Amino acid sequence: MRRPDFARTPTFYSALTVASALLLCTLVLFGLVYRQTTAYVMSKYDALLVDELRVFASNTPGQLLQEINDRLLKDPQHIKIAGLFGANGSRIAGNIEFLPPGLAPDVPTNAVVTRLDSGERKAQNVRVAERALPSGMSLVIGRQIDEITEIAQIVVRTLALGLLPAFILTILIGMVLSRRVYLRVMELNRKIQLVVTSDLRERLPTSGRGDTFDQIAVSVNRMLGDIESLVREIAAVGDNIAHDLRTPLTRVRVRLERGRANASTLNELSTVVDQAIGGLDQSLAIITALLRIAEIEHNRRLDGFGQVPLGPLVREIWDLYEPIAEDKGIALRVNSTDEATVYGDRDLLFEAVANLVDNAIKFTPEGGNVTLALLSRENGTVVQVKDTGPGITEIEREAVTKRFYRSDKSRRIEGLGLGLSLVAAIVKLHGFEFVITAGPGCVVEIICPQVH
Amino acid sequence: MPPNLSAQGKHAPSDDRGLMEKSTALVQNSHQDKPRVAGRPESRPDSHNATFADMTFWDGSMATVLLIEDDKETAQEIRAELGDRGYVVDWAADGVEGLDKARSGGAEVVIVDRMLPGMDGLTIVQAMRDEGVRTPVLVLSALGAVDDRVRGLRAGGDDYLTKPFATVELIARIEALLRRPADSRDTVLRVGPLELDLMERIAKRGDRTINLLPREFRLLEYMMRRKEQVLTRAMLLEEVWNYKFVPQTNLVDVHMGRLRHKVDEPNELPMIQVVRGVGFILRAPA
Numbered sequence: 207m208r209r210p211d212f213a214r215t216p217t218f219y220s221a222l223t224v225a226s227a228l229l230l231c232t233l234v235l236f237g238l239v240y241r242q243t244t245a246y247v248m249s250k251y252d253a254l255l256v257d258e259l260r261v262f263a264s265n266t267p268g269q270l271l272q273e274i275n276d277r278l279l280k281d282p283q284h285i286k287i288a289g290l291f292g293a294n295g296s297r298i299a300g301n302i303e304f305l306p307p308g309l310a311p312d313v314p315t316n317a318v319v320t321r322l323d324s325g326e327r328k329a330q331n332v333r334v335a336e337r338a339l340p341s342g343m344s345l346v347i348g349r350q351i352d353e354i355t356e357i358a359q360i361v362v363r364t365l366a367l368g369l370l371p372a373f374i375l376t377i378l379i380g381m382v383l384s385r386r387v388y389l390r391v392m393e394l395n396r397k398i399q400l401v402v403t404s405d406l407r408e409r410l411p412t413s414g415r416g417d418t419f420d421q422i423a424v425s426v427n428r429m430l431g432d433i434e435s436l437v438r439e440i441a442a443v444g445d446n447i448a449h450d451l452r453t454p455l456t457r458v459r460v461r462l463e464r465g466r467a468n469a470s471t472l473n474e475l476s477t478v479v480d481q482a483i484g485g486l487d488q489s490l491a492i493i494t495a496l497l498r499i500a501e502i503e504h505n506r507r508l509d510g511f512g513q514v515p516l517g518p519l520v521r522e523i524w525d526l527y528e529p530i531a532e533d534k535g536i537a538l539r540v541n542s543t544d545e546a547t548v549y550g551d552r553d554l555l556f557e558a559v560a561n562l563v564d565n566a567i568k569f570t571p572e573g574g575n576v577t578l579a580l581l582s583r584e585n586g587t588v589v590q591v592k593d594t595g596p597g598i599t600e601i602e603r604e605a606v607t608k609r610f611y612r613s614d615k616s617r618r619i620e621g622l623g624l625g626l627s628l629v630a631a632i633v634k635l636h637g638f639e640f641v642i643t644a645g646p647g648c649v650v651e652i653i654c655p656q657v658h
Numbered sequence: 659m660p661p662n663l664s665a666q667g668k669h670a671p672s673d674d675r676g677l678m679e680k681s682t683a684l685v686q687n688s689h690q691d692k693p694r695v696a697g698r699p700e701s702r703p704d705s706h707n708a709t710f711a712d713m714t715f716w717d718g719s720m721a722t723v724l725l726i727e728d729d730k731e732t733a734q735e736i737r738a739e740l741g742d743r744g745y746v747v748d749w750a751a752d753g754v755e756g757l758d759k760a761r762s763g764g765a766e767v768v769i770v771d772r773m774l775p776g777m778d779g780l781t782i783v784q785a786m787r788d789e790g791v792r793t794p795v796l797v798l799s800a801l802g803a804v805d806d807r808v809r810g811l812r813a814g815g816d817d818y819l820t821k822p823f824a825t826v827e828l829i830a831r832i833e834a835l836l837r838r839p840a841d842s843r844d845t846v847l848r849v850g851p852l853e854l855d856l857m858e859r860i861a862k863r864g865d866r867t868i869n870l871l872p873r874e875f876r877l878l879e880y881m882m883r884r885k886e887q888v889l890t891r892a893m894l895l896e897e898v899w900n901y902k903f904v905p906q907t908n909l910v911d912v913h914m915g916r917l918r919h920k921v922d923e924p925n926e927l928p929m930i931q932v933v934r935g936v937g938f939i940l941r942a943p944a
Contacts, residue, residue: 480934480935483935487824490822494820498903522899522900525872525873525899526873526899526901526909526913527909529912529913529916530909530912533912553900553902553903556900556901556902557901557902557903560901
C-alpha cells in the first residue's frame with residue numbers, strides 16, 4: 207500500500223524516530239521504577255518477617271499459640287499468615303492449610319499457600335519465613351504480597367495513561383509538521399515544474415519569514431533570473447544575427463542571380479563569384495563579430511590579462527591606420543605623452559581602440575582630422591579618439607551608449623556596424639568607462655580608472 | 659609555366675582549365691605594367707594578380723599532413739583540397755588514433771580540431787609536446803572564444819585557425835608551417851634583386867635604394883623571410899602588426915599597396931603579387 211505523501215517526508219521520519227525513542231526511554235524508566243519499588247517493599251517485608259519470627263520463636267509453646275491467634279485476629283484485612291506445624295507436617299495452629307514446601311530456615315521466600323480463615327480455602331501469593339522450633343515443630347510467619355502486583359498494575363496503568371497519549375501526540379505533531387513541509391515543498395516543486403515546462407518568468411514564492419525555504423527560494427529565484435536573462439540574450443543574439451545577415455546574404459543572392467543571367471564570359475562570371483565570396487565573407491565576419499561580442503560580454507575569463515602599456519599601443523594603432531587615413535586625405539595624429547599602464551588584455555584593448563580609429567576615419571570627410579590621444583586626467587588615463595566628422599546625434603548617442611550590442615537601434619545607424627558594440631563589450635569587460643560626447647565632430651573616450 | 663600547374667590541371671574539372679590557363683597567362687603578362695594608383699590595390703591592373711592555383715607550391719607539396727578531425731564532412735573537404743594540392747593526407751577521426759599517429763612521426767604537419775569526441779584537441783598537442791614530438795601543429799576551432807587562440811598557442815600549437823575558414827587560408831598556413839623561416843642570423847636578406855640590410859636598415863633593389871618607413875621595412879622583412887610563399891591578410895596582421903582580429907577596413911591592402919609601390923617601380927618586373935582572394939606573395943622575378 208502506498209503511504210500518504212506526508213508520511214514520505216524526512217520530517218515525518220524524524221517524528222517517528224523521536225516518538226519511538228521517547229517510548230523506549232519511558233518504558234525503561236518505568237521498569238526501573240517498578241523494580242526499585244518492589245525490591246524496597248520486599249526488603250521491608252523481609253526484615254519485618256525475620257523480626258516477627260524471632261519474637262514468636264522466643265515464646266513458650268503456650269504463649270506461641272496465643273500469639274498466633276492474636277496476630278491473626280488483629281488482621282481483618284487477611285494480610286498476615288501464621289502457622290504452627292508438627293514435625294510430621296500436620297497443622298497445629300494458624301490460618302494456612304499446610305506447610306509450603308521448599309522453605310529454608312529464617313530466609314523469607316515467595317510461596318503459594320492455602321488460606322483457611324476467610325471461611326473457605328483460598329490460594330494466596332505470600333512471603334513467608336519458617337523456623338524449626340526446639341520442640342520439633344515448624345513455625346511459619348508470612349504476609350500476602352498482592353501489593354507488589356498492585357504496584358505493577360499502577361505502573362502499567364500510569365504508562366497507559368501518560369505514555370500512549372504522548373506517543374500519539376508526537377506522531378500527530380510529526381504528521382502536521384510533515385504535512386506543512388510537504389505542502390511547501392510541493393508548492394516549490396510545482397513552480398519549478400512550471401518553469402521547466404513553460405514559463406521562465408515564474409518565480410518561487412517566499413513566506414516572508416526568512417526561513418530556510420525562503421533562502422532556497424531566493425537563491426533559486428536569483429538563478430532563474432540569470433537563466434532567464436541568458437535565454438533572452440541567446441534569443442537576442444539569434445535575432446541580431448538573423449537581422450544582420452539578411453542584408454549581405456540578399457546582396458549575394460542578387461549578385462549571383464544577375465551574374466548567372468548576364469555574364470557572358472568566364473571572366474565576368476568569376477568577377478561575380480569573387481563578389482559573392484566577398485559578400486559571404488562579410489556575413490561570416492558579422493557572425494564572428496556577434497559571437498565575439500556575446501562572448502566578451504558574458505565570459506568573464508581573464509586569461510589574457512596583464513599589464514598593458516598604453517603608449518606603445520596607441521602608437522602601433524596610429525602606425526597601422528596612418529596610411530589608410532592618408533589615402534582618404536585625413537590627417538591622423540597621435541598624442542601619447544602619457545606612459546600609463548593599465549591592467550587588461552592587450553589584444554582586446556588594441557582591437558577596441560583600433561575599432562574607434564577605424565570608425566573615426568570612416569566617418570570623417572576628406573580634409574578632416576582624426577586625433578588619437580592618451581590623456582592623463584584626475585579620474586584616470588583616457589584614450590581619446592576625436593574626429594571632425596558629422597558626429598553622433600544626442601538620440602543616437604543614447605541608443606549607442608545604453609545597450610550597444612543588443613540595441614537594434616544603434617546597429618541600424620548606417621555604417622556603425624558592430625564596431626562600437628564590440629568596443630563597449632571590451633570596455634565593460636575591463637571595468638573601464640566608455641563615453642561618447644559631442645565635440646565638433648565626435649569624441650569617444652575610454653576612461654581607465656587608475657587602480658592604486 | 660610553373661612546374662606543377664599541369665598537375666593542378668589534372669585535378670581540376672575541365673571547365674576550370676580555361677580559367678586557370680588564363681590566369682597563368684595573366685601572371686606571365688604581368689611584365690607589361692601600366693601606371694598604378696597608389697594605395698588602391700583593387701584598382702591595380704589585373705596583371706599583378708595571380709590566383710591561388712598559379713602558386714608554385716614548393717617541393718614540400720608531397721608532404722604528409724596528419725588531420726585529426728572527427729567531423730567526417732569537414733575532414734573529407736580538407737582532404738580533397740589538400741589532396742588536390744599534392745599533399746598526402748592521413749586522417750584520424752578521434753583523438754586517441756590521432757595522438758598515436760602523431761607520435762609515430764610520419765607527418766610533416768598536424769592539423770588538430772579543438773573539439774574531438776571526449777577530448778580537447780589541445781590535450782593532444784600538449785601530449786605531443788610533452789613527449790618531445792616537434793611536428794608543427796595547426797589548431798582548428800569552431801570556438802570563437804576570446805582567449806582560445808592564446809590558449810591554443812600556449813598549449814604548444816604553432817598556429818590557430820577559427821572555423822569557418824577559407825580553404826586557401828588553411829593551405830597558406832600549412833605552407834607557412836612547413837616552411838618555417840630558418841632562424842637565420844643573416845643580417846642581410848636577399849630575394850632576387852631585392853636586398854634588405856637589417857643592421858643598416860637599408861633596402862635596395864639592384865642599385866636602387868628604397869626608402870622605407872619602419873612599418874614598411876618590417877613588412878618587407880617578414881615577406882622576404884617567407885619568399886615564394888602565399889601570405890594571407892590575416893597572417894600578415896597577426897605576425898607583422900600583432901593584430902589578432904580581422905578589421906573591417908582593408909588595412910593590409912593599403913599597407914601592401916604602399917610597399918609594392920616602392921618595391922616594384924613601373925619599369926621593373928613585379929615582385930609582390932596579389933593572390934586573388936587569398937593574399938600576397940613575394941617572389942623573385944622570373
